[in-house]
Amino acid sequence: MLQNIAIGQYVPGHSFLHRADPRSKLLFIILFATLVFLANNTVTYAVLVAFTLYAGLLSRLSLGYILKSLKPVWILIVFTIILHIFLTKGGAVYFQWGWFTVEERGIQQAIFISLRLGLLVVISSLLTLTTSPIDLTEGLERLLGPFGRIGVPVHEIALMMSIAIRFIPTLMEETDKIIKAQTARGANFTSGSLVKRAQSLIPIAIPLFVSAFRRAEDLALAMEARGYRGGVGRTRLHKLAFSWRDAGIAAAGVLLAITIGWWRA
Amino acid sequence: MQITFDQVSHIYGKGTPFERVALHDISFTIPSGSFVGIIGQTGSGKSTLIQHLNGLLLPSAGTITLGDTVITSKQRLPHEQRRNIGLVFQYPEHQLFEETVAKDVAFGPSNFDLPEAMVEARVKEALEIVGLDYEKVKDRSPFHLSGGQMRRVALAGVLAMQPKVLVLDEPTAGLDPMGRQSILEAIYRIHQEQKLTTLLVTHSMEEAARYADYMLVLAQGTIALQGKPDEIFMQAERLRELALDVPETVAFVSRLNQLLPDKESLPNSVYREEELIAHLLERLSVPKEG
Numbered sequence: 001m002l003q004n005i006a007i008g009q010y011v012p013g014h015s016f017l018h019r020a021d022p023r024s025k026l027l028f029i030i031l032f033a034t035l036v037f038l039a040n041n042t043v044t045y046a047v048l049v050a051f052t053l054y055a056g057l058l059s060r061l062s063l064g065y066i067l068k069s070l071k072p073v074w075i076l077i078v079f080t081i082i083l084h085i086f087l088t089k090g091g092a093v094y095f096q097w098g099w100f101t102v103e104e105r106g107i108q109q110a111i112f113i114s115l116r117l118g119l120l121v122v123i124s125s126l127l128t129l130t131t132s133p134i135d136l137t138e139g140l141e142r143l144l145g146p147f148g149r150i151g152v153p154v155h156e157i158a159l160m161m162s163i164a165i166r167f168i169p170t171l172m173e174e175t176d177k178i179i180k181a182q183t184a185r186g187a188n189f190t191s192g193s194l195v196k197r198a199q200s201l202i203p204i205a206i207p208l209f210v211s212a213f214r215r216a217e218d219l220a221l222a223m224e225a226r227g228y229r230g231g232v233g234r235t236r237l238h239k240l241a242f243s244w245r246d247a248g249i250a251a252a253g254v255l256l257a258i259t260i261g262w263w264r265a
Numbered sequence: 266m267q268i269t270f271d272q273v274s275h276i277y278g279k280g281t282p283f284e285r286v287a288l289h290d291i292s293f294t295i296p297s298g299s300f301v302g303i304i305g306q307t308g309s310g311k312s313t314l315i316q317h318l319n320g321l322l323l324p325s326a327g328t329i330t331l332g333d334t335v336i337t338s339k340q341r342l343p344h345e346q347r348r349n350i351g352l353v354f355q356y357p358e359h360q361l362f363e364e365t366v367a368k369d370v371a372f373g374p375s376n377f378d379l380p381e382a383m384v385e386a387r388v389k390e391a392l393e394i395v396g397l398d399y400e401k402v403k404d405r406s407p408f409h410l411s412g413g414q415m416r417r418v419a420l421a422g423v424l425a426m427q428p429k430v431l432v433l434d435e436p437t438a439g440l441d442p443m444g445r446q447s448i449l450e451a452i453y454r455i456h457q458e459q460k461l462t463t464l465l466v467t468h469s470m471e472e473a474a475r476y477a478d479y480m481l482v483l484a485q486g487t488i489a490l491q492g493k494p495d496e497i498f499m500q501a502e503r504l505r506e507l508a509l510d511v512p513e514t515v516a517f518v519s520r521l522n523q524l525l526p527d528k529e530s531l532p533n534s535v536y537r538e539e540e541l542i543a544h545l546l547e548r549l550s551v552p553k554e555g
């Protein structure tokens with residue numbers, strides 16, 4: 001029942017996108033987000049949509065599965081569409097009923113703004129779908145490395161993030177198991193008054209906390225036993241390295257930026 | 266309670282890239298009162314199978330019949346029926362949560378609206394079945410007990426619901442040999458006394474041989490073998506293919522039979538340790554002749 005939540009939704013694979021360096025993917029997303037906000041006419045949006053579809057192909061995941069990432073935001077998208085259709089005025093009038101009109105600019109803005117939202121969500125899910133959380137935090141750590149010089153504990157933050165991400169699936173599995181075990185003992189989480197239902201969470205929360213603390217203790221002990229002392233002087237097992245793929249991504253970024261810059265109104 | 270699985274399949278994460286067929290076309294019938302050993306490698310689908318028994322998982326296809334109740338992909342198990350099926354998960358001590366042992370054991374029966382006096386009687390009885398002294402442990406925190414004691418408390422928590430079917434997922438995992446033996450003996454005793462239908466998931470052939478009167482051998486989500494233990498143990502070759510071993514007693518008998526002339530060979534039905542010892546002693550005690 002809990003598998004449906006998409007956190008750490010990484011799908012292992014060997015596609016172009018999977019094998020590209022997380023740093024270039026992260027930098028590209030920042031660029032892409034900027035370009036999405038710069039796009040302002042049919043041509044530029046068409047270019048961005050076409051590019052996103054192509055990136056989807058490069059991930060070798062099914063399009064349907066990628067588009068599922070839109071599920072959490074579809075209400076927002078629908079809301080945006082309705083708002084723009086009703087409230088944005090200008091251009092030809094397509095429909096009139098008393099004071100109520102649907103006008104050209106309203107339709108246009110509805111399409112553009114919802115596309116903007118959709119593109120941002122899809123492209124960032126392409127990142128999380130093709131990059132393991134560990135790679136992702138490592139990429140972040142390296143990109144933020146320079147801030148370490150001004151006293152930001154970059155390594156510690158990155159470590160905390162990777163541990164948290166690493167344990168999300170474990171804790172979800174654990175939660176699933178505990179819910180099942182208490183259900184088997186007749187617990188009922190879905191009926192009764194609000195107070196009753198809140199109370200019924202206790203048999204889940206307590207074992208979950210106990211197990212989280214047990215895991216944290218075990219982990220701390222295991223790390224210490226293996227000589228972990230913080231970030232200073234640590235070497236890496238897997239060194240991130242740029243390859244021709246990252247050159248490709250950089251080239252695509254430059255090309256995309258020029259295209260959008262040229263054609264935007 | 267008779268339990269029937271008819272062509273049951275279960276698929277995890279249907280429609281995602283993580284889709285995984287955990288059970289495929291499982292069919293068997295367990296008569297009421299049996300003690301069934303479910304055996305198989307890690308990942309063979311044992312835990313998935315038993316979670317179907319009280320409707321925690323619904324089959325993706327096929328039908329499960331528990332007594333008169335039918336479970337299919339669309340038909341859930343009614344809440345009141347749950348108490349008839351006592352499911353003890355792997356490492357059940359990880360689900361303890363109450364302040365005191367007595368309160369924790371009472372959680373199950375209280376969920377089925379039993380009168381308080383009755384709940385207390387059941388708690389007492391259940392703790393005693395698993396070999397804990399009610400007066401001594403009832404007010405202690407379950408988190409301050411030893412691992413083995415916690416396991417017993419968790420088991421008592423399920424027994425206190427007085428189920429008709431008892432399902433145990435590797436109840437001895439992580440215990441020392443003494444602890445294993447005594448927990449299994451307690452389970453076997455209550456199985457006999459209360460005429461339960463019991464399903465024991467294990468990956469120890471010895472445990473299965475000792476208690477089971479029927480066995481299901483799972484491999485990669487299908488039933489590789491099923492039958493009475495002696496029928497299963499006869500297929501030593503097949504078991505080895507499945508990376509399982511026959512119990513030591515069976516291996517011993519077959520080695521002995523290779524040495525003995527045909528007409529003196531031991532029957533395959535002697536595989537329980539005590540029976541084997543008794544059998545051998547009887548053979549060895551040469552009748553005194555004048």
Ligand SMILES: Nc1ncnc2c1ncn2[C@@H]1O[C@H](COP(=O)(O)OP(=O)(O)O)[C@@H](O)[C@H]1O
Binds near residue numbers: 003310313
């Ligand atoms: N909640 C789940 N989600 C997805 N796959 C699962 C889940 N639980 C088990 N599986 C998979 O189903 C298969 C059978 O697992 P399980 O029933 O736990 O086997 P066993 O208890 O025999 O070790 C395994 O391959 C496992 O990875």
Ligand SMILES: [Mg+2]
Binds near residue numbers: 311312355434
């Ligand atoms: Mg298991």
